Amino acid sequence: MSRNQRYDRQTIMPEIGTAGQEKLAAARVLVVGAGGLGCPVLLYLAGAGVGTIGIIDYDQVDESNLQRQVLFTSGDAGEMKATVARDRLLHLNPGIAVNSYTEELTDKNVIGLFSDYDIIVDGTDNFPAKFLINDAAVKMGKPVIYGAIQGFDGQVSVFDAGSGPCYRCLHPKIPEGVVLNCAEAGVIGALAGIIGSMQAAEAIKYIVKDASFAPLTGKLWMIDARTMETRIIKVPKRPDCPVCSRPPEEIPLESSSPVCFIATAGEIACDDLVLQDAVLVDVRELPEWSAGHIEGAVHLPLSALQKNLNVFSPPGNGKSCIFYCQRGARSRKAADMLLNAGFSNLYSLKGGFEAWRALNKDTPSR
Numbered sequence: 001m002s003r004n005q006r007y008d009r010q011t012i013m014p015e016i017g018t019a020g021q022e023k024l025a026a027a028r029v030l031v032v033g034a035g036g037l038g039c040p041v042l043l044y045l046a047g048a049g050v051g052t053i054g055i056i057d058y059d060q061v062d063e064s065n066l067q068r069q070v071l072f073t074s075g076d077a078g079e080m081k082a083t084v085a086r087d088r089l090l091h092l093n094p095g096i097a098v099n100s101y102t103e104e105l106t107d108k109n110v111i112g113l114f115s116d117y118d119i120i121v122d123g124t125d126n127f128p129a130k131f132l133i134n135d136a137a138v139k140m141g142k143p144v145i146y147g148a149i150q151g152f153d154g155q156v157s158v159f160d161a162g163s164g165p166c167y168r169c170l171h172p173k174i175p176e177g178v179v180l181n182c183a184e185a186g187v188i189g190a191l192a193g194i195i196g197s198m199q200a201a202e203a204i205k206y207i208v209k210d211a212s213f214a215p216l217t218g219k220l221w222m223i224d225a226r227t228m229e230t231r232i233i234k235v236p237k238r239p240d241c242p243v244c245s246r247p248p249e250e251i252p253l254e255s256s257s258p259v260c261f262i263a264t265a266g267e268i269a270c271d272d273l274v275l276q277d278a279v280l281v282d283v284r285e286l287p288e289w290s291a292g293h294i295e296g297a298v299h300l301p302l303s304a305l306q307k308n309l310n311v312f313s314p315p316g317n318g319k320s321c322i323f324y325c326q327r328g329a330r331s332r333k334a335a336d337m338l339l340n341a342g343f344s345n346l347y348s349l350k351g352g353f354e355a356w357r358a359l360n361k362d363t364p365s366r
Contacts, residue, residue, distance in 0.1 A: 006095070007049050020208040021049060027207045028116060030054035032105060032133055033123030034081040036068040036187060037147045040196030041121050041203070043071065046089040048204055052097045053089065054117055057082040058104040068189030105129065107253035110136040119206060121145045121199055127171070132253060134159060134167035138244050139251040143206060147199045149187050152225040154195040155340075157216050157235065158202050164218040165237040166244040172342050173242075191225045224333075231306050233337065267332075267350040268322050270359045278320040283334045284353070288326060294356055302330045309341050324349035324356070 004011075011021050027050050031038050034057040045053055061069075061076040061084060069081075076084045082100035089098045101113060114120060114136055122133050122144050130146070137144045143160040146167060159166045198221070205213040218237070223230045237244070243251055268278075280297035282289055289299050302325070304311050315321060323331035323346065331348040338346055349356065 006093075010048065015210040015212055016208055020210065023207050023209075024049045024204065025051040027118055028052040028054070029119045029121060029203055029207075030056065030114065030117035031121045031123055032056045032129070033125070034069070034071065034085045035059075035065070035123060035125065036149065036189065036192030037125075037196040037199065038121075038123030039069045039071040039085070040193050041123055041147075041200045042085055042089055043092070044197060044200035045121075045203060046093045046096060046098070048200070049093065050096065050203075050207070052099070052117075054099045054101065054113070055082045055085050056101045056103070056105055056113060057085070058102055068187065068192040070193070105132060107132065110253060111140065114140055114142060117142070119143055119145065119203055121203055122147060123196070123199075125149075128254075130167055130171075135243050135251055135253055137161075138166050138168075139248045139253070141248070145199045145203045145206070147195045149191050149195050151186060152188055152191060153336075154191050154223045154225065156195055156198045156202065156221045157219060158206065160217050161244040165235050166241060168243040169238040169241045170220065170235050170341055172238070188225060191223075194223065194225070222337075233306055234308055235341075236310065266347050267328075268347045269350050270355045278322045278347070279315045280349075281321055281323045281334075282325070282353075283323050283330050284325050288353075292353075292357075294324065294353065297324070300334075302334050305334055305337060309338065312338055312343070314343055314345075320345040320347060322347045322349050325352045327354055328352040 007021050010016050011018055029045055029050050029052070031041050031053065034042065034055050038055070038057070042053065042055065059081050061072045061079050061081055063074065063077055066072060066074065071085050071088050072081070080102045082102050086098045086100040089096070103109065105113065110132060120133060120137050120142055122130060124130055124133065134144060138161040141162060143158060144167065146157045146159055148155045202216055205215050218235055219232050220235050221230065221232050239245060280294055282293050282297045282299050283302040283305070285301050285303065293299070300312065323334045325331040328348060328351050331352060335346040335348045
């Protein structure tokens with residue numbers, strides 16, 4: 001197959017064309033993690049003709065991986081993921097170069113591994129790895145194509161500290177008391193394909209840089225695969241960010257043991273509400289609030305939070321915030337969004353306003 005035949009379905013697009021294909025051929029992209037996210041990223045980058053692809057993964061293929069890690073087969077069990085992935089990509093596209101690194105990414109080797117690549121794709125599933133990837137990329141002036149999944153929830157963003165925020169602007173530190181174990185939390189395999197494919201698309205957009213492209217820099221795309229509801233929230237660059245506000249030479253690098261990345265809010269039962277020294281936040285829309293709300297609550301619609309997380313002001317004094325909506329779904333989303341933006345002590349009222357009203361029939365709502 002000729003080069004023109006292989007890529008003609010994308011080169012006929014005016015946004016890519018021959019010039020864009022040449023940019024892809026010259027690009028060097030490093031994918032950290034050949035797991036649920038890394039597999040679709042690798043397949044689509046190789047298929048698109050990215051000239052040099054690096055794969056970092058020190059893990060072996062396990063049968064439990066096959067539900068979502070579509071580069072591998074049952075016969076690969078026990079083999080190194082990075083090595084198997086390299087061979088599969090070269091079989092898919094012999095015209096590219098693929099480098100495999102069967103070692104753990106640490107503060108000792110990250111600079112050397114990143115130095116040969118232009119773009120870093122984060123396919124990891126834990127906070128310490130994401131922090132290390134982010135901190136090294138900021139230090140070296142390289143963009144990170146970020147993705148994360150857990151259960152039915154997924155996220156994608158582009159962190160390019162030269163033109164926007166970094167991952168630490170979103171998560172300055174690991175939220176306390178809200179981290180689930182990755183194996184216990186689980187993930188739907190198809191969602192890994194969705195998020196990984198979007199990461200590949202963002203990487204291709206970043207490489208080609210057509211004027212019509214709007215990358216996810218400064219934005220966090222989120223999906224709830226239960227309902228297929230998607231939303232984009234703005235991620236501002238923090239002037240006090242512990243990483244990108246510093247000169248590159250002052251950014252420290254740390255390695256640590258992994259924990260799972262997505263923060264999930266706990267729920268407070270209506271029976272226990274009176275025992276809580278907390279601020280109540282009603283995230284319903286104005287007509288719902290006006291029709292009746294819990295006395296003493298603050299009104300902050302979910303729609304306003306989705307547009308700008310900065311409209312939320314934590315209460316301080318160590319107090320918790322308990323969010324509520326009509327039945328509990330929107331309040332969980334609001335609390336989860338803010339937890340994943342680095343806030344803490346946030347909860348959702350189980351059953352929402354309807355559960356509270358059923359329990360407090362003799363108490364008038366305001």
